[in-house]
Amino acid sequence: MSQNHSVAARCPASVPPPGSRGIDEILAAARTRLDRLDPEQAHVAHRTGALLVDIRPAAQRAAHGTVPGSLIVERNVLEWRFDPRCAARLPQAVGYDVPVVVICQEGYTSSLAAAALQDIGLHRATDVTGGFAAWRIAGLPVLGPTPPTRPSTLASPATAGRASR
Secondary structure (H helix, E strand, C coil): CCHHHHHHHHCCCCCCCCCCCCHHHHHHHHHHCCCCECHHHHHHHHHCCCEEEECCCHHHHHHHCECCCCEECCHHHHHHHHCCCCCCCCCCCCCCCCCEEEECCCCCHHHHHHHHHHHCCCCCCEEECCHHHHHHHCCCCCECCCCCCCCCCCCCCCCCCCCCC
16 A cells, blocks of 8 residues: 555545635735745844744754744744733734744744734734745854753762672
């Protein structure tokens, strides 16, 4: 059995409900509203005052690194942190004219997130084409990744001093 056939068996195609849109359509619609920036343009925007907002989960930041000076706001709370009307907003969410550049790992989720920020009124919100991966490839400043912790080769205090058998 081919891999594609087994996937199709697990995820059978069904007729979408009227009015629904697939993710490719949703992403394309979001991007028509954005003035997306390539990594170099995003770097310049950040250096001249735009908020660069990293929405990646902690595990991705640890595995791939971060952009120095970026504001970490995970995707699941983004709108609450940037809505100037919301009590849970960040101090940087001072109004609707704040330039916000959203970055994710590859530039897909960031497009949806930037469009969501535009929906709450942040008309200057946009994202980075290609995300953090493109930022790193462009040779722009990064920190990390954080190397994984390795088990210590030293004896634990409980076994230190015991002879090996």
